[in-house]
Amino acid sequence: MKITVDRTKCEGYAKCVQVSPKVFQLDKTMIAAVIDARGDSDERILFAAKLCPTKAIALSEEETGK
Numbered sequence: 728m729k730i731t732v733d734r735t736k737c738e739g740y741a742k743c744v745q746v747s748p749k750v751f752q753l754d755k756t757m758i759a760a761v762i763d764a765r766g767d768s769d770e771r772i773l774f775a776a777k778l779c780p781t782k783a784i785a786l787s788e789e790e791t792g793k
Contacts, residue, residue: 728769729787730776732759736783743784746775759783 730750739757743750749766751759776784787793 728764728772729789730761730764730772731785731787732761733783733785734758736781737779738781738783740780742778742780743775746778747771751775 732751737758739753739759741753741759743759744752747767750761750763750772752762754760773786776786
């Protein structure tokens with residue numbers, strides 16, 4: 728799975744970090760970043776993306792791009 732964080736939308740709520748800390752972390756500017764796209768199950772990553780209040784996390788299949 729490809730995970731993209733739109734850094735212009737992220738406001739640093741860190742809900743993604745709370746759900747999946749092995750995949751997401753906040754950088755020094757308090758914006759979410761992907762540290763390991765394979766650090767958690769697809770289900771947890773999807774849940775983290777759904778919890779993002781600003782919808783800054785986009786997920787797609789690496790092979791198809793969908």
